Amino acid sequence: MESRHTRVARGPLRRIALAGAMSLGLIAIAGPVADASTPYGTNLVRNPGAQQGSASSSGNGVVSIPRWETFANMTVVRYGTSGFPSTNRGNAIDGGSKFFSAGQLDTGLGQCGQAEQVIDLSGRGSLIDSGRIRVSFSGKVAASGPAVAHLDLLFRDASNHSVGSNGIQKRVEGSGTAFRSISASRILPDGTRKLRVKLWADGVETGYCKAYFDNIRVTISKVS
Secondary structure: OOOOOOOOOOOOHHHHHHHHHHHHHHHHHHHHOOOOOOOOOOOOOOOOOOOOOOOOOOOOOOOOOOOOEEOOOOOEEOOOOOOOOOOOHHHHHOOOEEEEOOEEEEEOOOOOEEEEEEEEEOHHHHHHHOOOEEEEEEEEEEOOOOOEEEEEEEOOOOOOOEEEEEEEEEEOOOOOOOOEEEEEEOOOOOOOOEEEEEEEOOOOOOOEEEEEEEEEEEEEEEEE
């Protein structure tokens, strides 16, 4: 006769016990949770060349740009559109079929278009605070007429406030429709937890803001 203390579970109870054991086995096989820290050597900018989403057919209209927060009349234009950088210009920088454009001057706001994107630096706080994370920032930028094109990478704390160094700020003017390569790198200052990419233009009082951007790239690396 079976002892009450050694009785083997049968029926529904036994199935529940087996399912629990299998679940534990699966957890053991899966191992630890994957590292969620911001990766090294990978472009952290989403939709860096405006290839996602639509484009303005004439360059004058405004379109939504996936992954970016936009202001005023920032838009996307196809290479080869009349009055804009040609397909040859695009091919020269491996720019795909489209690029960012600062658009028509917003007369109500008195400003050209701009686009921003925030990058969270997850799991790298201690290395940043000890001066061991370097950020590299690059892009292709063109500006024609009075327009001045600005390509900025701003350093922010966890509350999105400026830290000791405001970041990397570059500008291009007088290039026509030819794109110039912009690049810079910095050791991230203590307290940096976010990076804010900003594409914008000024210098225009009326008409079109002829400032164009493509191939925006942000990477981080560990300094030994």
